[in-house]
Amino acid sequence: MKVLVTGGLGYIGSHTVVDLLNENYEVVIIDNLVNSKIDVLDKIKKITGKDVTFYEYDLCEKEKIEDVFKKEDIKAVIHFAGLKAVGESVLKPLMYYKNNLMSTINLLEVMKDFNVKKIVFSSSATVYGEPKSLPIYEDFPLSTTNPYGSTKLMIENILEDLYKSDNSFDITILRYFNPIGSHKSGLLGENPNGIPNNLMPYIVRVATGKLKILSIFGNDYDTVDGTGVRDYIHVLDLAHGHVLALKNPKTGLKIYNLGTGLGTSVLELVTTFEKVTGVKINKQFVERRKGDVAACYAAINKAKEELGFAPKYNISDMCQDSYNYVKKNKDI
Numbered sequence: 001m002k003v004l005v006t007g008g009l010g011y012i013g014s015h016t017v018v019d020l021l022n023e024n025y026e027v028v029i030i031d032n033l034v035n036s037k038i039d040v041l042d043k044i045k046k047i048t049g050k051d052v053t054f055y056e057y058d059l060c061e062k063e064k065i066e067d068v069f070k071k072e073d074i075k076a077v078i079h080f081a082g083l084k085a086v087g088e089s090v091l092k093p094l095m096y097y098k099n100n101l102m103s104t105i106n107l108l109e110v111m112k113d114f115n116v117k118k119i120v121f122s123s124s125a126t127v128y129g130e131p132k133s134l135p136i137y138e139d140f141p142l143s144t145t146n147p148y149g150s151t152k153l154m155i156e157n158i159l160e161d162l163y164k165s166d167n168s169f170d171i172t173i174l175r176y177f178n179p180i181g182s183h184k185s186g187l188l189g190e191n192p193n194g195i196p197n198n199l200m201p202y203i204v205r206v207a208t209g210k211l212k213i214l215s216i217f218g219n220d221y222d223t224v225d226g227t228g229v230r231d232y233i234h235v236l237d238l239a240h241g242h243v244l245a246l247k248n249p250k251t252g253l254k255i256y257n258l259g260t261g262l263g264t265s266v267l268e269l270v271t272t273f274e275k276v277t278g279v280k281i282n283k284q285f286v287e288r289r290k291g292d293v294a295a296c297y298a299a300i301n302k303a304k305e306e307l308g309f310a311p312k313y314n315i316s317d318m319c320q321d322s323y324n325y326v327k328k329n330k331d332i
C-alpha cells in the first residue's frame with residue numbers, strides 16, 4: 001500500500017517513514033524543507049535499505065499536490081507538515097494560519113478529488129488548553145492559548161465537518177503529548193532551526209556546550225517539585241502509533257491521545273538525563289512562561305484498547321537516545 005507522508009523529512013515524520021518502510025508500506029514524501037534537511041532522505045535509506053519517492057513541494061501550492069496524486073497511486077495520507085513553534089506563532093500568526101490551514105485544505109481537496117479518503121492527522125495536546133483535571137481524556141473541553149494551537153484545533157474542526165459532509169472519509173486525529181528521543185542509529189533526531197523551543201533539544205545543547213545554561217521556567221507550580229510536569233513519549237513509540245492508526249480496522253472519525261500516561265517534571269527529566277549520560281546540566285530557575293500549564297499528561301486507555309498502542313521506552317531510554325543523536329551529529 002502506498003502512503004503519502006507530508007512533512008516526512010521532519011522529526012516525527014522521518015521516524016514514522018522508517019517504521020512504515022519496515023512494515024513494507026511504500027512511501028511517498030512531500031516536504032518543502034522549511035524545517036528539515038535533505039540529508040534525512042539518505043539516512044532513512046541507510047537505516048531501512050529501502051527507497052522513498054520524494055517531492056520537494058510546498059503544500060500551499062495545490063497544483064503540486066495534484067501532480068503527486070496524478071503520478072502516484074496514493075491510498076492513504078499521514079499529514080505531519082506544518083509549522084510548530086509556539087513562540088514564533090505568536091509573533092507571526094498570519095504565517096502560521098496561512099501555512100498550516102492552507103496546506104491542509106489543499107491536501108483535503110485533492111484527496112477528495114482523487115477519492116483518497118484515509119488520513120491520519122498530527123494534532124497536539126495543546127488543544128486541551130488548561131486541563132480541568134488529570135489525566136487528560138479525549139473528550140475533555142478544548143481551547144487554545146496561541147496561534148499554533150489554534151491552527152491544530154481549527155484543522156480538527158475542519159476534519160470533523162468534512163467527515164459530517166462525507167462519511168466515507170476515514171480520519172484519525174492523533175493528539176501527541178511531548179515527543180523526545182531519537183532513532184537508535186543516531187542518524188535521525190530532532191534538529192530544530194535556531195534556539196530550540198522545547199526542553200530536550202535545549203538540554204542536549206547545554207550538555208554539548210553549544211548553549212551555556214538551561215533556563216527552567218517556574219519552580220513554584222503545584223507539582224511534585226514545583227517545576228512543570230509533562231508526558232514525554234519516545235519518538236519511536238509515537239511513530240509506531242501512526243502505523244497502528246493506519247492498520248486500525250475501526251473506520252470513521254477517531255481521536256486518540258498518544259503519550260505514555262506518565263507525568264515527569266522538568267527537574268526529574270534533567271536529573272535522569274544527568275544520571276544516564278554522566279553529563280552535568282548547568283541550570284537556572286526563571287519566571288514562569290506565559291501560556292504554560294502546570295501539568296499535562298494523557299489518559300491513553302483508548303489508544304491502548306482500540307489501536308493496541310503500548311509505549312516501550314522509558315525516560316532513561318529517551319534521554320540516552322537524545323544524547324546519542326547529538327553526540328553522533330557534531331553540527332547540532
Ligand SMILES: NC(=O)c1ccc[n+]([C@@H]2O[C@H](COP(=O)([O-])OP(=O)(O)OC[C@H]3O[C@@H](n4cnc5c(N)ncnc54)[C@H](O)[C@@H]3O)[C@@H](O)[C@H]2O)c1
Pocket residue numbers: 006007008009010011012013030031032033034035036057058059060079080081082083084099103122123124125176177178179198
Ligand atoms: N514535535 C512536537 O513536540 C509536536 C507535538 C505535537 C504535535 N506536533 C505536530 O506534529 C507534526 C510534526 O512535528 P515535527 O516535530 O516532526 O515537526 P518538524 O518541523 O520536524 O516537521 C514538519 C515538517 O513539515 C515540513 N513542512 C512545513 N510546512 C510545509 C509545507 N507548507 N509544505 C511542505 N512541507 C512543509 C517541514 O519542512 C518539516 O520537515 C507537526 O504538525 C507538529 O505541529 C509536534
